Amino acid sequence: MKRRYGYRRVLCELRNQGWQVGHKLVYKLMDHMGLKSKVRPRKKYNSYKGHISRIADNILDRNFTPGESNTVWVSDVTEFRVAGIKIYLSPVMDLHDRTILAYELATSPTTKFTSSSLKNAIIWHQPAQGLIVHTDQGFQYQHSSWRRLIESVGGIQSMSRKGNCYDNAVMENFFGHLKTEMYHDEHFASVEEFRQAVDDYIFWYNNDRLQQQFKGLTPMQYRNQALEALIT
Template sequence: MAKNFASQLVKTLEKQGVKRIFGLVGDSLNPIVDEVRQSSIEWIHVRNEEAAAFAAGAESLVTGELAVCAASCGPGNTHLIQGLYDSHRNGAKVLAIASHIPSVQIGSQFFQETHPEQIFQECSGYCEMVNSAAQGPKVLHHAIQLEAENAYFKKIAGLEEPGTRLKVQAIVILKSHHRLEYLLEAAGIPRSTFFYHQKRLNEPDKYAVLKDAIRECFERNKHRYGYRRVLLDLRNQGWVVNHKLVYKLMRQMGLRAKIRQRRPYVSYSGAISHIADNTLDRKFTPDQPNTVFVSDVTEFRVAGRKVYLSPVMDLFDRSIVAHSVATSPSTAFTADSLSKAIAACAPEPGWMMHTDQGFQYQHASWRDLIGDNGGVQSMSRKANCYDNAVMENFFGHLKTEMYHGEVFDTVAEFNQAIDEYIRWYNTERIQQRLKGLTPMQYRNQTLEPLTA
């Protein structure tokens, strides 16, 4: 066992691979300097303690290893602190040894008393006063353990593998510089678990091809698919895979679909005009295409202006059969999208058009457009967004997958993005309720027997 703290300290630094100590010799440092001279560590004499701290910080940043500096009591400590602040800001691994006046003089207002345990607190990750050799092993243990923990958490932040595999990878990289027991304690994994996974690190990843397919699907659809739609897309490509595995692998790879923002429903409280009955009555699954349509208006902020979208959806396959974009939510704006839908779908007499109680849908021009083309008008009940839930759901997908987090410099650029999204929604975005098909695939599949 080491005879004093100076001996304990130097032997511990040797084990940690320290090659040199930067500092100035002084009476209060004599025991440490004497031990250093008898060890493999080199004492590097510098002009002042501030230079010692800067030199240690630079060495640590260049090598990535622990560097050491030392200062004697009194003014030496105050000089040292300047360089330590710089090392602390830069994240350098520096151990600073600041000697103090003899214990019997502490509290006697001795002119060299500086209370180093206080002045070094703000520029240190760990700071402790050692008063006896018996205290030394515990303090050194905590200091070395803290260094290992800091190195571990920095390392896992730069790795991509998740969970236990990530922890084991980090420990394998760091264990040549830090004690394994400290790294295992920082990672919170048992020793046996570490060695079990260490053997498996070099084994080929049996899910490598599946992971590539998952990532390709996720990126091809612009991060809009969660694990359910990724699963359907994989099965459409011929993969035989369980949903739990897709979910687990996507979590491991950090692939998360865009999340919808929730907001409270606010109903319009203006004057009531013509209100149609709720003929649809939440029957959102008609048996034939071109029989039941829903519509609504939603608002966007683009380049400092308000922009409005009015889509028309066929409830049979949830496809957007027509849409209009304008900077004013006028009656002509909504009538334009409905006229496009009628022209594109040519519905048989008796078809239904369902909306909320917006002023555009109470207007005579909207009612006449429906009636003149053999349609029936239906409206949601007041303050009940669930009566038009399918269209509200589409707006949620649209804003999450295309609008939130994006920047559009002009309204024209936004209009182009809307057109591209609706095309993608109709022809490429698979849906669970359509058995993994896109709206157009489902529609074509239904119409094939009728045209054969």
């Protein structure tokens, strides 16, 4: 048992299966059976800022619920230690449906590493002009390579205010879930084993993890529903 679901998501799953139950009953039964989800500790990867080259305005301004897919993307970098080696993850998330559009893993948080995840997201999902891409003020996002990718699709760069993690809270929340549900209290014998675990988790997160804000739908279910509505 991976202990990834608390009583709220168990309740969503039961209701999706047609059970008419309330949250108090589900909580009581899970407590009686000793079924608890993992509790996540707080630890954040701090990107070295170095010399400031260019800081973008906070265009997003904590508007975490855009009305359509492919209009607001967010990204960040987080750090893991596996088999004595530091591993960095750079995902790109669509803020509308919380889908992870692309991601990269590397042993160094370089500008090439972060740009690769954004480049793949652009190639695979073809956003229209006006796309907002929001990050913190990490040195990778101040670099010209990141800005050029955003400008190549007529996009707009947005950055959190200095030292304010709440300006990119949805991505921070994703990192918290990933580390609690996939990384903490787990042992990985090699970097390759860890990479496979990340691949498996992100696939599960996109396609199987129920989201309360989407009324029990997964990110991909909500995304596909929204895209189909645009077509029809």
